[in-house]
Amino acid sequence: MATDGGSCSVGGECPSVWTSGANVHHSGGLGVTLISSLIATILDAQHLLGDTSIYPADINTPLDQYDFIIVGAGSAGSVVANRLSEIPNWNVLLIEAGGDPPLTSEIPPLFHSLQETDIDWMYKTEPQEHSCLGMKEQRCNWPRGKVLGGSSILNAMLHVRGNKHDYDAWEKAGNPGWAYKDLLPYFKKSEDFKSVPLSESSSDEYSGQYHSKGGYLSLEQFQFKSPIVDGFVRAVKELGYRVGDINGATQTGFTLQHGAVVNGTRCSTAKAFLSPIRNRRNFHVLKHALVTKLLIKPDTKTVYGVEYRKNNKTHTAKATKEVILSAGTVNSPQLLMLSGIGPKEHLQELGIPLIKNLNVGMNLQDHMQLPYPTFLFNRTNPQGLDSAKVSENMLQYLLHRSGPLASLDILQFQGFVSSKYVDKNIDYPDVQYQHIRFPHKDVATTKVVSHVTGYTDDIYQVVFGIPNSKAEIYIPLSVLQRPKSKGFIRLKSKDPMDPPTIDPRYLSHPDDVNVLVEGIKIAWEIAQTKTLVEEFEVEINKEKVPGCDAEFGTDEYWACAVRKIATTIYHPVGTCKMGPSTDREAVVDPRLKVYGVRGLRVIDGSIMPSIVTGNTNAPCIMIGEKGADLVKEDWGVLG
Numbered sequence: 001m002a003t004d005g006g007s008c009s010v011g012g013e014c015p016s017v018w019t020s021g022a023n024v025h026h027s028g029g030l031g032v033t034l035i036s037s038l039i040a041t042i043l044d045a046q047h048l049l050g051d052t053s054i055y056p057a058d059i060n061t062p063l064d065q066y067d068f069i070i071v072g073a074g075s076a077g078s079v080v081a082n083r084l085s086e087i088p089n090w091n092v093l094l095i096e097a098g099g100d101p102p103l104t105s106e107i108p109p110l111f112h113s114l115q116e117t118d119i120d121w122m123y124k125t126e127p128q129e130h131s132c133l134g135m136k137e138q139r140c141n142w143p144r145g146k147v148l149g150g151s152s153i154l155n156a157m158l159h160v161r162g163n164k165h166d167y168d169a170w171e172k173a174g175n176p177g178w179a180y181k182d183l184l185p186y187f188k189k190s191e192d193f194k195s196v197p198l199s200e201s202s203s204d205e206y207s208g209q210y211h212s213k214g215g216y217l218s219l220e221q222f223q224f225k226s227p228i229v230d231g232f233v234r235a236v237k238e239l240g241y242r243v244g245d246i247n248g249a250t251q252t253g254f255t256l257q258h259g260a261v262v263n264g265t266r267c268s269t270a271k272a273f274l275s276p277i278r279n280r281r282n283f284h285v286l287k288h289a290l291v292t293k294l295l296i297k298p299d300t301k302t303v304y305g306v307e308y309r310k311n312n313k314t315h316t317a318k319a320t321k322e323v324i325l326s327a328g329t330v331n332s333p334q335l336l337m338l339s340g341i342g343p344k345e346h347l348q349e350l351g352i353p354l355i356k357n358l359n360v361g362m363n364l365q366d367h368m369q370l371p372y373p374t375f376l377f378n379r380t381n382p383q384g385l386d387s388a389k390v391s392e393n394m395l396q397y398l399l400h401r402s403g404p405l406a407s408l409d410i411l412q413f414q415g416f417v418s419s420k421y422v423d424k425n426i427d428y429p430d431v432q433y434q435h436i437r438f439p440h441k442d443v444a445t446t447k448v449v450s451h452v453t454g455y456t457d458d459i460y461q462v463v464f465g466i467p468n469s470k471a472e473i474y475i476p477l478s479v480l481q482r483p484k485s486k487g488f489i490r491l492k493s494k495d496p497m498d499p500p501t502i503d504p505r506y507l508s509h510p511d512d513v514n515v516l517v518e519g520i521k522i523a524w525e526i527a528q529t530k531t532l533v534e535e536f537e538v539e540i541n542k543e544k545v546p547g548c549d550a551e552f553g554t555d556e557y558w559a560c561a562v563r564k565i566a567t568t569i570y571h572p573v574g575t576c577k578m579g580p581s582t583d584r585e586a587v588v589d590p591r592l593k594v595y596g597v598r599g600l601r602v603i604d605g606s607i608m609p610s611i612v613t614g615n616t617n618a619p620c621i622m623i624g625e626k627g628a629d630l631v632k633e634d635w636g637v638l639g
């Protein structure tokens with residue numbers, strides 16, 4: 001076997017990645033003109049940045065058959081491919097609908113610029129009855145990664161594991177081996193943890209009990225923060241909140257969150273898990289290849305390969321052991337249903353021969369964020385990302401990978417808080433807080449963020465179009481953690497090129513609205529602290545949301561604002577639910593095998609029985625680690 005290449009965390013610095021594969025339509029952090037200048041400058045400087053070919057090559061002539069075929073090179077699939085190809089006598093094929101990540105994905109604050117480009121599936125929900133009322137056509141945009149690394153290329157890089165009660169509930173629901181005590185080793189297995197403890201934290205939280213070094217995935221705190229970040233830390237301490245590691249012993253409280261970054265650049269799962277194995281002789285990658293159907297023997301219901309489209313031609317690839325779906329919460333159920341595995345009546349309506357009647361596509365859950373109300377900073381607090389400092393910031397980033405372009409700045413400050421609807425004596429918060437801000441009169445950036453969110457023009461004016469702040473605006477993001485509303489994914493047709501029907505049925509359960517209303521109140525309480533009012537002259541913008549006629553500040557008004565403005569925070573899960581055979585909704589068993597079908601597993605976020613408390617990328621990586629070990633155990637090479 002050939003020697004593996006270096007990873008982005010093991011054995012030194014990560015190789016720089018500067019590819020230009022995506023069509024960039026807009027900016028996510030600096031304004032259109034400014035970001036265009038930035039990209040041009042960096043592209044011109046590529047010769048300074050070393051080898052750009054750090055990802056596995058696109059295989060020109062695949063083998064006749066492989067031991068394992070993995071569909072989807074996202075947050076879980078990249079991990080599975082790495083771990084299964086550790087076995088030298090196993091041949092592994094990874095199939096990805098997209099290609100290599102683009103240049104702009106490397107720069108942390110530019111993640112919004114990646115949406116609605118050719119690395120984004122650009123999904124939209126069906127028109128919603130109870131939510132997304134301030135969006136065009138009442139449809140929420142659903143960005144999903146179509147690229148090596150999947151949505152770990154599009155996301156904000158924040159690495160949040162979830163709450164131990166989430167996973168203990170999975171086990172209690174009939175999934176042995178999925179309790180927190182069983183999964184913590186898998187979270188740690190991936191990590192190369194480099195963050196230093198916050199001064200307010202217990203050093204035990206950063207010990208080997210909760211974190212580890214030497215894994216593929218670099219985790220560290222962002223290398224730049226402006227004064228307002230420390231201001232928020234002082235503000236929440238003023239209210240008595242704990243500040244520490246929310247991935248440690250206790251989740252409740254606030255933190256400066258560590259992220260999947262290395263040397264000032266994004267550390268996606270493609271960079272972390274695929275780059276180091278690009279020279280493994282038993283590992284092949286097919287890029288720009290769309291899997292359209294599973295190959296199944298009807299008599300034995302055994303999967304023996306896949307059909308895929310590449311270069312406008314149809315091909316097949318065969319697997320002697322297993323096909324593993326890691327295509328995500330949207331595409332894994334879509335592919336199952338296209339192949340005859342799904343709800344009987346739905347498949348019959350479309351004329352798809354039934355292989356196995358399962359509740360594929362149900363149990364859809366997602367976190368909703370509420371970017372409202374808007375607060376005004378009336379005392380100047382320079383962020384550094386402005387036209388006056390563009391040359392300085394670019395030079396600092398190009399030469400040292402530091403400064404504002406190496407950081408999410410205010411977004412790295414986040415926390416978990418319990419509303420009045422949960423027991424505050426139990427460490428199981430139901431609201432997550434994040435924050436975004438925009439420099440004074442940065443119209444280009446606010447319009448981009450509003451556009452990719454899908455807001456109508458009048459909602460944009462209320463949320464982002466604030467002209468009267470002397471310095472800048474900031475918006476708290478209250479995030480509903482355990483929604484009671486559930487939706488579904490269905491096929492529009494049996495044509496694999498048609499995007500599926502996505503109906504999350506957001507806010508169909510009234511309790512979800514009530515929790516987000518409480519989230520607004522806590523955000524307002526933080527904004528009214530002495531720290532923020534006196535040091536930064538913070539005040540609330542009281543311009544009312546169009547169509548919300550109740551008195552500003554009442555529960556009735558806030559509930560109306562929630563239904564108008566709340567949107568996805570990009571965490572859909574659950575559509576191939578894991579559960580025991582007695583669970584009528586279950587699609588896969590606790591070993592992630594699809595019920596009633598041989599040679600087929602699902603290993604990605606779609607298997608979650610219930611959504612976790614926090615961002616979903618870290619749990620998807622964990623599922624990849626755990627799932628790979630289940631495969632190894634079942635084929636007698638582990639345990």
